[in-house]
Amino acid sequence: MAETENVQILPVLPLKNSVLFPHLLMPLSVGRPASRAAVEAALATEEKEIVIVAQRDPNKDVQSADDIYTIATKAVIKKMARPNENQMELIVLGVERVVLLRLEQTEPYARARVRSLPLPDEKTPEVEALHRALVELAMRVLQLAQPNAPVEVTQLLASADDPLRLVYLLASMMSLELSKEQELLETQSRGDALRLMHGYLSNEYQVLELRNRINSQAQTEMSKQQREYLLRQQLHAIQQELGEKDPQQAEIELLRERLQKLELPEEVRKEVDRELSRLERLPPGAPDYQVIRTYLDFVVEMPWNTFTEDNLDIGRARQILDQDHFDLKDVKERILEQLGVLKLNPEAKAPILCFVGPPGVGKTSLGQSIARALGRKFERMSLGGMHDEAELRGHRRTYIGAMPGRIVQGIRRAGSRNPLLMLDEVDKLGRDFRGDPAAALLEILDPEQNKNFRDNYLDLPFDLSKVFFITTANTLDTVPGPLIDRMEILRLPGYSEEEKTEIAKRYLVPRQVKQAGLKPEEVAFEDDALRYIIARYTREAGVRQLERTIGRVVRKIALRHAEGKIEPVTLHPGELADMLGPEIFSQDELRKEQPPGVATGLAWTEAGGEVLYIEASLLPGGKGLTITGQIGEVMQESARAAQSFVWSHAEELGIDPAVFRDAGLHIHVPAGAVPKDGPSAGITMATAMASLYTRTPVRSDTAMTGEITLTGLVLPIGGVKEKLLAARRAGIRRAILPKGNEKDLRELPDSVRGDMEFVFAGRIEEVLRAAVPGMAENLQTVKAG
């Protein structure tokens, strides 16, 4: 057989750039005439054998044995076709390794004498080990190179039982350089071939691994961009440092410097440092940047350790308070007490006061002058209509546009840790689904809790215990109980006519004159003139309307001055009537003649006291009790109690029971559109009924107030001062009050007290005797019985 023949002379087909290994098929394309001749010569033999050998230099045609390698492969041509005249396509199968002994001829084609050169058959453990290692490595390479390689390929690699075949197979699969392929063909033993191949394959493995790593690196490139951006920012910062400072970096530096200077509490310092380092790491375009920036600015501006020294000169404080406000003895006294306490104990907690009184009595301005007297910063905020708890306590910083609460903002504006904070209109807090601001106030106004007040925005504890809180309210009715409980209530009732005159003289007139641009000596009001304004043009507990009216007068005088009439003016009541037009409130409002069934009552409102009339009338043929005039529940019950008393005591009161047996009763309280409530009209209603049933009129110069019980007792009521002031404004000079309210008369200015007559009643009979003179005789007998 062909293999067994040791030496043969065969045509030679030189290959330019590859090596054919035994046992492998290789497609070839033959174009060179010499090569075509060699192939044809081979085909002309029975065995179709040819020697395939690599050229040493691909660009040089084979002239001698030196131009080709000496180790070659004998092959069999399996198939041949000619796509065109000068081209042959072959499929050759490597048969065995041969060595070229001599080149017999080169023209027209190369022929060589060759001897087969099989490798020694070795089956040492080393070869076996190398074989296995190579299979394993080949699998790994295959996995890396083509993870989805068909199973057949791996099976093929594993099934090659001759290690040499495996080596040749792998060599054909890899694109090795010609010299390496040739080296592989020339190895002396299977061991050498395996080692060599293992080396090549390892190299291939590393190359593939590197390629994969590069691929995956390219994939992570996107996340790296972020990092790169940061590095670029740092680089930018460094460059700026070398040349001109980056405005942004400078900003942070400035902030840091300012924070360093502040004496911050430990907890605050830690939080602030953390935020600052977050800020530094953020690019300025980040949405969080501005948020943190604003926050830190705010923290810097907070008066963490800034105090104002309290002015503890009590004499000076008293002077300031008196200067700014007339009277208000109780309140002033309370402030001076506090000063005394602070003088003795600087650590004393600041008080929390609540001024309650009608509008225009000077609650807010009193706060200002207290701040002035104490030498504290003054900040006021109105809570009227506030219905969001977050307004007081701030929004958390996570929200867009979050802001600190009003309290903290006020303290920042004040710039001191112990300002006087005035919370106006605490009775007008709203409440809805967003929360209850009054509840938030509970914490703020509790000296035990507000030491560590935590605003949602600031999110740092801030000590409010040194803040002097003053709240104001027109009424306490709408203020939640727990809140009232935390405050010290100081009432500022309305002013009497005399007080108003005094206030006008001392404060309002000089102020209006100054505002109008006049000199004090150019305008003077007579006391009568002021009283005239107060009585005829104003009806209020405070002095706002009075001040406005004075302002009108002063402006008219200023106009005259501007027109050139510059002589000083002293104003009389008569002159005022010309300037202000018709009187708005006439003194005649007092009803001179009252028919039976009408009684004068006194009411308390947020705006002070008021006089109201209660009218009772019989409804012939009707039944029961009708009450009209926007009457609240308490007042209705009070009316029923009065009715029951009158009916059940008809005999004692000298009433013919037939009168109420045959007719219903209607009670009306004008003005019909104004809501009214409360028990204090009880005796007034009882009086009106008694007057109606006995057909005896009530004294028209007498007003009354007091709660009535079923047994005819008269119980004390509130708001005495306001009510009496209102009565006096209305021209009433006689008032019937519950005995229990006798002590309240001390609140009244002396002028009022001296001007009015008071009757104190413990029982309804005493009221009736004083109010309905016509009933006096009958009542005498009642009392005797």
Added chain:
Amino acid sequence: MEKPKQSSVSLFAATRAAAETHWRPSVDIYRTRHGWMLKFDLAGVRAEDVAVEVRGCRITVSGVRRDWLIEDDASYYSMEIAYSRFERTVELPCQLAHPRVTLEARDGLFIVRITEA
């Protein structure tokens, strides 16, 4: 002379290498009353170039086809018939106890008859 361009590890080369390096003749197998008849398609193969080996129920036919028709003034235009070693192994579903094998070459077919004693 030039290998087609290959990628770094070519599966094309691998699958081609997987093909048998020897060609495989086609075979028809008949069941006869006394045994088996195998008909190999071995056109152009000289009878003396064929070797038959029976081992158990495995029958291997191998040899070489030589191109004996070569004329001096003719040259190949194309070649499809494989002139090289062939080998074909057939496994029969039986245990041949004492097989008797007779061979016959006729008209390009090589017939192997196996009869059991």
